[in-house]
Amino acid sequence: MTNIRHFFYDILVSNGLSETAATYLNMLILLVILIVVVAIIDYILKRILIVSFNQFATQTKTNFDDLLISNKVPRNVAHVIPLIITIQYFPVVFSDFQNFEVPVEKALKVFGIVLVLWIVRSLLNSIKDYLKTLPRFKDKPIASYIQVFMIFAWLAGIMSAIAIVTGIPFLQFLTGLGAISAVILLVFKDTILGFVASIQVSINDMVRIGDWITFEKYGADGDVIEITLATVKVQNFDKTITTIPTYALISDSFKNWRGMTSSGGRRIKRAVIIKQTSIKFLEDADVEALKKIQLITDYLVQRQEDINQFNSSKNIDKSVLINGRNLTNLGVFRKYIDAYLNQHSAINKDMTIMVRQLAPTPQGIPLEIYAFSSDKRWANYEYIMADIFDHLLAALPYFKLEVFELPSNNFIK
Structure with missing residues (x-):
């Protein structure tokens, strides 16, 4: 490893270049080599995974693997190994620049957290799209549950990133959040209300996707086309779209015509x-x-x-x-x-x-x-x-x- 760190430095110095210039050029050459190698590995892995998934998808009856491809799961997973290689070898590039090593290491770890969140999000979106194709889950607010999970995942990711940047241990940083919990509750008030409402709507089976509802307060009269954590989208009979806060479904009165549509007349x-x-x-x-x-x-x-x-x-x-x-x-x-x-x-x-x-x-x-x-x-x-x-x-x-x-x-x- 030591030979690699100073390989170009020794060549440049032996050719009459000053030690300072040789040090900087050595770092730049190693950085370019690392970027090129990582880019090539990333491209090759991405092609291999995408081609493999496409071939596998054509041989299976389920459409779940097709949804994994459309939501870019293989593409995102392909970035994992190049990131690990980068984290492993970047100290070699910056061996003579210790002041750069720590900030770059933190930046790479933060990017690793973001990459994991991308993979989780694309995987959850694939699961959501697949469940929507099943009759049992077609009218369920799956998107709300996905959003709830992703909110907690992003919060955990952001807190981990802040802990990495500041150098504070994660548990210690998490303990300190108690002091600003009131601010968090204020900022995420609508999200929390929507989360509670979506659970109650689902448990009590108040609204399903496809239901015809009439909500005079919001001027909605049509079919529910989407239920998310924060909003419910209703396509009115004049083809306009009305957006209703999810928590309004439990705080206000509305009419659901499902009983009529499921009855005999x-x-x-x-x-x-x-x-x-x-x-x-x-x-x-x-x-x-x-x-x-x-x-x-x-x-x-x-x-x-x-x-x-x-x-x-x-x-x-x-x-x-x-x-x-x-x-x-x-x-x-x-x-x-x-x-x-x-x-x-x-x-x-x-x-x-x-x-x-x-x-x-x-x-x-x-x-x-x-x-x-x-x-x-x-x-x-x-x-x-x-x-x-x-x-x-x-x-x-x-x-x-x-x-x-x-x-x-x-x-x-």
């Missing part, structure tokens, strides 16, 4: 407002006319028979229509809607089907449909709901009912 809850003055009792002639509507023919026959039997048994005076029991056009229309929904091919018959009359309003009587569409896709759901109400609005005149609407210019003279 999507709820239809909409009302037609009937004009109150159009509601009336049905006379026999009106009932006979409505019997031509096939969906309620059997109902009207049976119902009219029951009503006539009751009125006869009670000697009801039917010269006044309000006496006794009677059918109303609104009641028969409710029965028609119920029968129409129960025979509609797009309505889930295993879930609630209800036609209910809500409390009267200044505009009229709301007649609400409460049912579930079998098709939960948004466009199809809207089409089904529109198709139902198109039919019901067109059917109203057959029952001599009117829908309420505010006067237009045509009514104002």
Whole structure:
């Protein structure tokens, strides 16, 4: 080793160069040789690892090795041996310059820490990408856990680097951090909140990637596309992206539509407002006319028979229509809607089907449909709901009912 340190120095001095100049030139020549040798070794190892990984990846069924290549794991690992060689032989280069040896050694060790962090990060990214391809983990916030681990890894790396630069033992340096813990908590407040929130979100299964959520406070209404330690990204239905702090999912109220998407149907809850003055009792002639509507023919026959039997048994005076029991056009229309929904091919018959009359309003009587569409896709759901109400609005005149609407210019003279 001693011969290598002064090999060029002896040659230069023997050729008449001064000792000072020979010392500097000897250091520069050795430094250039070391850089060239390390660069060649690094290039060769990098090519060998990349080619080997590519050949291995083509022979395996799993795509994990492909992800290792795409995340540059072999490339980063290839730098390890050249770094070790550099640390081993740099004292030879600076043997005559002891003042440079310590700073360079510290710089190389710090670079070694950074290199390890690069390798760990690329490896974790490969694991994250691989888990996202598995059905079990596709909707899990894997990125949050990776970020948490990397935050602690970077903190450990930074503290180790500072300990190396300052020359303070790592444990002693770590003990001294207690004095500035409050500052650390303040700086990493959002990270800590996000970390706690991401754990609670995952444990309680509050949000998954792919869930449709509505968060009015942040103007979010769409599908969750990414869950990280600090933020949750939601792609709205207009294709804009809304970013929500992760801790907001546990501190504020939001709506997750997963229950609907995993159920057997999507709820239809909409009302037609009937004009109150159009509601009336049905006379026999009106009932006979409505019997031509096939969906309620059997109902009207049976119902009219029951009503006539009751009125006869009670000697009801039917010269006044309000006496006794009677059918109303609104009641028969409710029965028609119920029968129409129960025979509609797009309505889930295993879930609630209800036609209910809500409390009267200044505009009229709301007649609400409460049912579930079998098709939960948004466009199809809207089409089904529109198709139902198109039919019901067109059917109203057959029952001599009117829908309420505010006067237009045509009514104002």
